[in-house]
Amino acid sequence: MAATEEELELLRKELVGMKEESEKQGELVRALKGKKVEKKEIEEAVEVLMKLKLEVQTKEKELVAKVGSDGGKSSNKETFRQQLNDTLTNRLFFIPAFKIYGGVAGLYDYGPPGCAVKANVLALWRQHYVLEESMLEIDCPCVTPEVVLKASGHVDKFTDFMVKDEKTGMCYRADHLLKDYCNEALEKDPLLTAEKRQELKGVLSTLDELDAQQLGAKIKEYNITAPDSKNPVSDPYPFNLMFKTSIGPAGNSIGYLRPETAQGIFVNFSKLYYYNGNKLPFAAAQIGQAFRNEIAPRQGLLRVREFTLAEIEHFVDPEDKSHPKFKDVADLQFLLYPRKEQLAMEKPVKTRIGDAVSQGIVNNETLGYFIARTYLFLKSLGIDEERLRFRQHLPNEMAHYASDCWDAEVECSYGWIEVTGLADRSAFDLKAHSDKSNEDLTAFEKYPKSKEVERLKVTPHLKLLGPAFKKDADTVGKALLAMAEEEALAMKAKLDADGQAPLEICTTGKTFTIKKEQVSISKEKVVETGRRFTPAVIEPSFGIGRIIYCMYEHCFYTRPSKSGDEQLSVFKFPPIVAPIKCTVFPLMQNEKLNDVAKRLSVDLTRAGVANKIDITGTSIGKRYARTDELGVPFAITVDFESLDAEREDATLRERDSRAQVRIPLEEIATVVRDISEGRLAWVDVLSKYPHVAPSHED
Amino acid sequence: MAATEEELELLRKELVGMKEESEKQGELVRALKGKKVEKKEIEEAVEVLMKLKLEVQTKEKELVAKVGSDGGKSSNKETFRQQLNDTLTNRLFFIPAFKIYGGVAGLYDYGPPGCAVKANVLALWRQHYVLEESMLEIDCPCVTPEVVLKASGHVDKFTDFMVKDEKTGMCYRADHLLKDYCNEALEKDPLLTAEKRQELKGVLSTLDELDAQQLGAKIKEYNITAPDSKNPVSDPYPFNLMFKTSIGPAGNSIGYLRPETAQGIFVNFSKLYYYNGNKLPFAAAQIGQAFRNEIAPRQGLLRVREFTLAEIEHFVDPEDKSHPKFKDVADLQFLLYPRKEQLAMEKPVKTRIGDAVSQGIVNNETLGYFIARTYLFLKSLGIDEERLRFRQHLPNEMAHYASDCWDAEVECSYGWIEVTGLADRSAFDLKAHSDKSNEDLTAFEKYPKSKEVERLKVTPHLKLLGPAFKKDADTVGKALLAMAEEEALAMKAKLDADGQAPLEICTTGKTFTIKKEQVSISKEKVVETGRRFTPAVIEPSFGIGRIIYCMYEHCFYTRPSKSGDEQLSVFKFPPIVAPIKCTVFPLMQNEKLNDVAKRLSVDLTRAGVANKIDITGTSIGKRYARTDELGVPFAITVDFESLDAEREDATLRERDSRAQVRIPLEEIATVVRDISEGRLAWVDVLSKYPHVAPSHED
Structure with a gap:
């Protein structure tokens, strides 16, 4: 897709030539019609005109697609x-x-x-996910009491390893020190042996898996010191990344700023399930601030201490993760990077998501559905699909409870960056909160008709257990009741065979010998009206700041100014995310032109189109450059023809192709609204309204 | 405006009768047209029809206006x-x-x-303020370093007075204890003397002005104890309401959760001023979370520890607070409650805002403009304008630096509640940050042409000051330069008369005697190209949660169910803020009806209309009640006529009038979109599509 500036210039020249030809043919047609010549002659001329217009449109599309498509790839x-x-x-x-x-x-x-x-990206997210899937959006506080984050594991485990400069007390992330050391040695040390190189590369690839002790050992082995002072550093120790505070005036109630928005959804599961008519599946969503007290933030917007997350928790029956709308996306193809390819050091593969699910590469339809929808979402923001991939977590990256995880990664100048995580987290979160709060967080599926099923029934005979086990009798009784079906069946077999069986109680480590008469184990028939279970959760989680930064990288390009002596910056934002949709310029400082421009700006505002009027006396070229730099897709220029009572129109310029058309003043706000909201394509505008040669100053 | 249920029922019956008559006349017109009678006869019939339709529309409006308009006023x-x-x-x-x-x-x-x-209210706020006024919206972090809030005064002064139960340590707000005591005594103590009653009323009216000592004295005098335990309480002491945290891993950098969003705008003044082309006036805006660690939150959503604020900081030249668009709102009339009326114990007065500004009741046009725009905003959310007033701060309520402050207050079941503050804060905030940061936060107004002006010039003669004042010479020199014009002129007069003059240096308290030869003070002509000044700030600040709660109160009403045995809840939200715009029901459980309903739901989603489909088997009346309780303004019912290839239409029901029309399936999504977005009025829908008698089950 990449195109050099020369190629683009050539394309633009071709386009201008073709447009001139098309305009001339148009004039010919009008002239013929005026002369009342043979009908056939006119028809032939019209046919030529249509052909020329079609060619112009195709060329326009080609140019728009090529402009700026190389992003950060080819340049340094x-x-x-x-x-x-x-x-x-x-x-x-x-x-x-x-x-x-x-x-x-x-x-x-x-x-x-x-x-x-940001507001546009969030509005699009709401339309694409919440509205489209009828998700239940909620909005919970950032300040969160300790108990919630104790249950979720964040109080104990949401840590990074830190070392301190032993003299100044300055803090560093242990893994960053080690990473920087390895990278620098690999890049700059020409005396490194092949063996050593291999070792350092090994360290880099396993960095995320090292514990405090291993990190400390490597830091000692490589003699790594504090980067700012060259002082020795402490042993690594875990630092909790949550901002801590105190809720209420008494000072005895610990709170944290939430590190993610998901927990607010989990603790509300029962209410949301009820709101949804006690039916599964359903998804809840939340957009909001999250906070991580990073040890040493770097990489600009990519690693910050406060950020906006947009999270979805899709609750499903763990035994049925099909998705009714999966068929709508099954044919989409995009870059997948499954475990197998990663381990074999192969490249990501463009894969049909339907095939990925049917072949078991992606665990289930629901996860596959969200992966595909996320591909569509990121693409609609202007993310280049050639630099977007979905990478599956390796087994060691995933939490022990997770079934399958994929990260949407975007390639930018910092490398491949995770912008969205898509994880099948099983029933872990709901179970954790249910255990901690003693609240029922289950769902119930009613069978179409009641079922008679066989269930194993264990009955400890307490009268016999008491004399046999004394003070341990209660513990033994509970342990017998807590046996899993398999365990109980094994015990029954042993009791039937030997008359006695051992019972190990994990919590105490003690083993007791159970006699046959002390417990009955039998299968019984029970009538069940349905089944009760803890739903599984599939979680797509979007880092909005990261997505926006990557979008900036993919939409940014430079092109030479008219005079060629400077490079002008342009953001080719899709209209829907552009911060301002349209600027309005009077051609020069003139009260009458200003009045028309102001009236158009009011029209645009009424139509709900974010616009900006620029009545400074700066040259039109400079004003276009200023507006391109903000990624404004359209610019209206009011000139003296706009004042002409016979014409009353103005030019509308598209940012990337710099093509211009003339549109009647009264239609212009509606046209800009429709192209901004994606209801009308620029090529349709080109074919409907007369082209004009690009302004000399552009 | 209040209407009893009987009156409403009467109105509804009248309306049904009128509609039947109008329908009959419509049939007559169609019949006449079919028969090809005299043109005049048809015209006459059409004229009657038009008249009847107009009457129906008027009656509809009357009913919609009366429904639920009594809110919390008449009922308990x-x-x-x-x-x-x-x-x-x-x-x-x-x-x-x-x-x-x-x-x-x-x-x-x-x-x-x-x-x-909430999302709808914020979107409307953005459209009404940010887009309409081309405001510069920004988005700053909640976590704020101490220095910022030190400069703004929050670290030292953002406090409430607290007392502690001396035995249990339980905390209370001192003013709340005193207030509750006074209110209870006034309400429940029949033995209270007239004198005592007067005293307690006096305490209540001055509650906000009492300092710690005065509060403590009253608590002692009235023997007020802790409400939960009846234990004695401590003396009141200030408790800072900001949540405190620590930024970064070292633990030595104090941060707070912002108590308002405004500071983020002030510290960015220079950048925003530059972004606006170094031109005044301009407004910046911010929507975001703010936090107050309340001592004892009460009143539900009205006093919470975390809330959404939407704030505007409009920067103006303090010498010119006119507003170019003030004329657009000058004729609006609404309830103003100026100081004078408050002090005279009179009622708020419906006033034309143009008069309030020209008479100096409201300080300036810009403040008046925002008051009027806020009236329009709150009204468009469904706030009843009879229970909305703008109350001016009394002199003792205002900060010393403020020029004028008005609160938008809404009457709800808790009394009159402040939902928006509109304050002219003068240059206080920018000056405070400029002093603390040593950054220039001024604006520069270039004169159309340079001006020659007389300026006082003070020149300390350092060579003479040195020997005279030794180590103090530098301080004396600086103090001479820092003199205000008036001060310098007084010194000059004194020096000319006596040959010497005293100079008091405030910071040290020392006074020095200055001799005539040690300083020259003279008027000089200087050419100035413009003036530099610190802009004044006019700040409208919106408590979004409070606005939403008050809107809930004003939109809520109950009406009897068909059977009359229960009261059904309804929220008469304007369509633009309603959480869901439309529900879709199949008349009964039937696969074909479900299919049509699902298709309509997809059409609505595509059109960007938040909708909900309800295919449960519940009765249509119950489903309507469920949807009314969520404030859904429109409901589509798919019945067997919808399946009829000749008709293919469905009913659309309006929530408050419960009127129903039939609309072709293919038009319905567009119609609902247009009425939801305020581009089409329900009365227009009524006149365009055929009415149907309300469903028997509604």
């Missing part, structure tokens, strides 16, 4: 990132927060265009 | 609130957060309908 990554970040911070897409006080690492503000982009 | 407040809160919590508009763990006071979850209402 560092230069690309520098240019991008200069534009992003100069135009206030984002800026370090509290800058006048020196700022705080890992905290950023979204300025006006960034804030608008 | 407690009962009303109980019914409302039962509906709100049963239908998950909001619920106490973390309920399975016993909950946390002052923290709530918004369930699915509440979350949708």
Whole structure:
């Protein structure tokens, strides 16, 4: 897809030539019609005209597709990132927060265009997921009492390993120190032996799996010191990443800022299940702030201390993870990177998601459905699908309870970045909260008709257990009742054969000998009206800031100015996410032109189109450049023809092709609204309204 | 406006009769057209039909306006609130957060309908303020470093007075204890003397102004004890309401959860001013979470520990607070409650905002503009304008730096509640941050042409100051330069008269004697290209949760079920804020009807209309009741006529009038979209499509 600037220039010239030809033919047709020549002659001329117009459209599409499609790929990554970040911070897409006080690492503000982009991305997310799937969206507090995060495991396990400079007390992430050491040695040390290189690469690939002791051992072995002072560092120890606070005035109630939004959904499961008419499956969703007190934030918007998450918890019967709408997406093809390919060091493969599910590569239809929908969502934001892949977690990356996990990863100048996690978390979360709260968090499936089923029944005979086990009798009785079906059947077989059987009680480690007469184990027929179970949860979780940053990288390109002496920045945002949809310019400073421009701006606002009017005296070329830099897809220029009572129209320019058409003033707001909301395509605008040669100043 | 259920029933019957008459006339017209009678005869019949239709429309409007307009006014407040809160919590508009763990006071979850209402209110706010005024919306972190909140005054002064139970340590708000004591005595103590009554009323009216010592004295005097234990309580002391945390791993960087979003805008002033082309006025806006660690939260959603704020900071030249769009709102009239009327114990007065500004009741046009726009905003949410007033702060309520403050207050079952504050905060905030950060937070107004102006010039002669004041010479020199114009002129007069003058240095308290030759003070002509100044800030600040709660109260009403044996709850939300715009029902359980209903639901989703399909076998009346309870404005019922190839239409029912029309299936999604988005009125739908008699089951 990549195109050099020369190729693009050629394409543009071809396009201009073709348009001129098409315009001329149009004039010919009009002239013929005026002359009342033979009908056949007119028809032939019209046919030629239609053909030319079609060619122009095709060429337009080609140009739009090629413009800027190389992103950060061909150019030098560092230069690309520098240019991008200069534009992003100069135009206030984002800026370090509290800058006048020196700022705080890992905290950023979204300025006006960034804030608008974020609002647009979230609105699209709501439309694409919540509205489309009738999800139950909820909104829970950020401040969370300790007990909730104790149950979820975050209080005990949401940690990174940290080391401290032994003299200054400065803190570092242990794995980052080790990673930086290995990377630097591999890059810069020419004396490294092949064996050593292999070792360091091994360390890098297993970095996420090292525990405190292993990390500490490596840091000692490689003599790694604090980067700022070269002082020795402490042994690594776990640092909890949650911001801690105190709720209420008494000071005895610990709270944390939530590290994710999911827990707010889990604790409400029963209410949501009831709201959904006690029916499964259903999905709940939440958009909101989450917080992680990172040890040493880096990589700009990619690792921050406060961020917006959009999470979905789709609750399903663990025995039926089919999805009624899977067939609608089954034919979609995109890059999948399953375990097998990763372990074999092969590349991601473009795969039909229907095949991935039927071949068992993706665990189930529901997970596959969300993967496919996420592909569509990210693509609609302007993420390049050639640099988007779904990578399956390796067994050692997944939590022990998870059935299958895939990360949507986007390639940007920092490498492949996880932007969305899609995990089948089984029943873990609901069980954890049910255990801790003693609340019932199960679902009930009523059978179409009641069923008679065989169930194993264990009855400990307490009168005999008492004398036999004294103070342990109660424990033994409970342990007998707690046996799994398999265990109980094994005991029954042993009792029938030998008259006695051993019973090991895990919690105490003691083993007791049970006699046949002390317990009855038998199969009984029971009538069941349905089954009660803890639902499984499939969780797509979206890091909105990361998605937006990757979108910035994929939408950013530069093109030379008219004079060729500078590179102009452009964001080719799809209209739906562009922060401003349209700018309105009077051609030059003139009160009458200003009045028309202001009226058009009011029309656009009424139509709900975010727009900006620019009545500064700057040259039209500079104003176009300013608007391109914000990724504004359309610009209206009001000129003296707009004032002409016979015409009353203005030019509308598309950002990437820089093609221009003339549209009547009264239609323009509606046209811009429709193309901004995706209800009308630019090519249709091109075919409906007369083209004009690009402005000399553009 | 209040209407009894009998009056409403009468109105409804009248309406049904009128509709029948109109339908009959319609049939007559069609019959006449079929018969090809005299043109005049048809015209006359059509004229009668038009008249009847117009009457139906007028009656419809009357009914819609009367339905539920009495809110919590006529019925008993407690009962009303109980019914409302039962509906709100049963239908998950909001619920106490973390309920399975016993909950946390002052923290709530918004369930699915509440979350949708909130998203709709915020979208409307964005359209009404941000888009309409081209405001610069930004998005800053909740976690805020101490220095920012030190500068704003929150670290030192954002406190409530607290007392502790001396034995149990339980905490209470001192003013709440005193308030409850006074109210209870006034209500329940029949032996209270007239004098004592007067005293307690006096305490209640000055409650907000008492300091710790005064509060403590009253608590002692009245022998007030801890409500839960009757133990004595401690002296009151200030408790800071901000949640405190620690940023980063080292533990030495204090942070707070922001108590408001405004500070994030102030610290970015320079960047936003630059973004706006270094032009004033402009407004910045922010929507986001804010946090207050209330001592003892009460009143449900009205006083919570975490809430959503939407704040605007409009920066203006303090010498020109006119507003170009003020004329667009000047004729609006609504309830104003100025200082004068409050002090005279008079009622709020319906006032034209243009008059309030020209008479100086409201300080300036910009403040008046935002008051009027806020009136429009709250009204569009369904807030009853008869129970909405703008109350001016009394001088003792305002911060010393503020020029004028008005609160939008809504009357609900808890009394008059502040939902929006509109304050002219002068240059206080920018100056505070500029002082603390040493950053320039000023604006510059360039004059159309440079001006020659006289400026006082003070030149300390350092060579003479040195020997005279030794180590103090530098301080004296700086103090001379820092003199205000008036001060310098007074010194000059004194020096000219006496040859010497005293100079008091405030920071040290020392006074020095300055000799005439040690300083020159003279007026000089200077050419100035413009003036530099700190902008003033006009701040409208919206408590979104409070607005939503008040809207719930004003939109809630009950009406008897068909059988008359129960009261059904209804929320008459305007379509634009309704959580779901439309429900789709098959008339009964039938696969063909279900299919059509599902297709319509997909059509609605495609059109961006939040909808819900209900294919349970419940009676249509019950399903209507369920949907009314969620405030869904429209319901589509698919019946067997919908399957009829000749008809292919379905009924559309409006929630409050319960009027029904039949609309072709292919048009229905577009019609519902247009009425939901306010582009089409229900009365227009009524006049365009044929009415049907309300379903027997409704």
